[in-house]
Structure formats: C-alpha cells, structure tokens
Amino acid sequence: MxxxxxxxxxxxxxxxxxxxxEIEKKIEAKRAKLSGLISKEGAAQVVAAELGISFDNEKLKIEELLPGMRKVNFVGKVIEISPVREFIKNDRKGKVVNLFLSxxxxxIKxxxxxxxxxDLIEKNKIKEGDVxxxxxxxxxGNEVHLGSFSELKLSEEVLGDVCTEKLFREKEINELGVSDNIKVRAFIVQIFEPKFFNVCPECKKKASxxxxNFFCNTHGKIVPEKRCVINFIIDDGTETIRAVLFNENLKEFGISLENFSEKKDEFLGKELYFLGSVRKNKFFNVNEFIIEKIEEINLDELIEKMGKINH
Ligand SMILES: [Zn+2]
Structure with missing residues (x-):
C-alpha cells in the first residue's frame, strides 16, 4: 500500500x-482536518481532486486502484467468476456476480x-481467460464496483503474465475496517493462553x-477433532487489535501445544508482518484480525522502501 x-x-x-x-503536507493537513478518519490514500485522492487532477481518462494498473477512487478505467484478465447470485431488495429482484481481474x-475483486x-456473463460472452x-x-475498500453507468466490454489487449496470487494490501491498524487480504506490520504485545475445543470431523462445526459423548447438530454422535485457537494483541503504533490464529495455521509457525510456552517467549515483543482478514466478532462487538499467514520482516527490503519514501 x-x-x-x-x-x-x-x-x-x-x-x-x-x-x-509539499503535497504530503497537504495530505497530512487533510487527514488532520478529518480527524484521521480518512486513510493516507484517501486523503491523497481528495488533495488530487482539489488540485484539479483527475485520473478519469487514464487507464490505471490494478495496483494503482485505491479505495475511494471514482470513474476508474482499467484492463484485466478474468481469472475467476463466482456463480451469479440473486437477491431481493425493496421488493425488487437483483443479481450480483464477482469477477477476479488480474x-x-x-x-482485484x-x-x-x-x-x-x-447478462454478458450468463450468456458466456465474457468468460474466464478473457481480457x-x-x-x-x-x-x-479493496473492491471495484460496476454500476449501471459503468462499462464492461471485451478488450483486444493481450496480457502476458498476470498476477494470480492472492494479494495483501498493507494497512495501518487504525485504518482497518472489516476487510479481506490485509497486511499489517506490528509488534506482538500480548499472547493469551491457547484455547481448545472439539469440532465435528465432517462439517468442522463446534461439537457439543x-x-x-460428542454430538454435532447435523451429524449426530461423532468422534471429534481437537482444535486450538490462540489470541494475541498486536500493536503498530497507531492502534492495537486482537489477532486470532487457528489450529491449521499454528503448525506453519512451528507452534505446537508442547512448545507453546517456549515459543510464547520467542514471539512476544517481536515485530512481524501479519496477513489475513478483519472480521467483526459479534459477541464482543469488536473487530478481530484472523491471521492466515505471518511473515518475517526483510530488513533490507524495508530500508529500500523507506529510502523511496524519503526521496
Ligand atoms: Zn457435523
């Protein structure tokens, strides 16, 4: 980001x-005026608009698409199409479909x-692999939306190696709303004891x-699978958020139940990249960060990046 x-x-x-x-000063002033309610990227958009700069007639690359941008134009290869969903809103039937373009x-979704x-999707006039x-x-947020004033058509452009790997956008914790594919650089400031629970081996829902005996609401009497969840707090200097790491991902970090207390000491106070999605925990009415991946910080890369920002 x-x-x-x-x-x-x-x-x-x-x-x-x-x-x-000078532009950065304007952006910071804009953010301050809006009490930090707007991201740096968002504020940059506002400043651009105030300076009479528009990206309207420009074809952007996907990585240049930023939250809050309007009237964007770009070209992408369809790498995935979700099934068309129908819904009813205000007594009217609607449809929605997600494409992943690359x-x-x-x-981007x-x-x-x-x-x-x-209709173009349903009639197969636009399909996976098309540009x-x-x-x-x-x-x-991190999505592009097309309304009735937007245009969608096949392109003659040939795209070579497109990026199909899931991309995580770097954000600061105080900018996190409920959203997917977020990357945060932060310190682990607190780690809670792991919690264990039992799930149904078929549907993975919590067993009672x-x-x-263990029972699943759907599958009746079962032999459960053991699951583990670890909660911890991360802090990037802007705010803190509760992070949640599930069973499946624990192994990847070399954490097991046996070595937990040892690893806890190793991880506590460490600065790392955390990748995942932010969800609302309805029970506590707070956002939590569901971690999919943790990456070490590559200091050389970081220094290079900082250099770019300062020059
Ligand atoms: Zn079940």
Missing part, C-alpha cells in the same frame, strides 16, 4: 508541478450489479457434549 501511495504522490507531483513534500501488477453486465476493459467504475 505504501508503494501505491508513493505512486499516487508521484502522479500528483507530475501533474501539479508541486514538490512531493494484470501484471495485481488482482470486481463486482457487477448491472443486469446488462451480468476485459472496464470504465467508469468505483473502488470501495451430552452425557460424555
């Missing part, structure tokens, strides 16, 4: 003739709401105990 921000900054500088430092810089666009051109779409 920092790289994207840097690119937008460069673009604003190029179009406005202002120094990057270019050499990244990939793209949501079609317009029946004319969805499409999108105009006049908007970016909300009745008279010493």
């Amino acid at each position: 920092l790289e994207n921000y840097d690119k937008v900054l460069e673009k604003i500088s190029k179009y406005s003739g202002l120094e990057k430092g 270019d050499e810089t990244g990939n 793209t949501i079609l709401w317009d029946l004319n666009h969805i 499409v051109e999108i105009s006049n779409a908007s970016v909300r 105990i009745q008279e010493g």
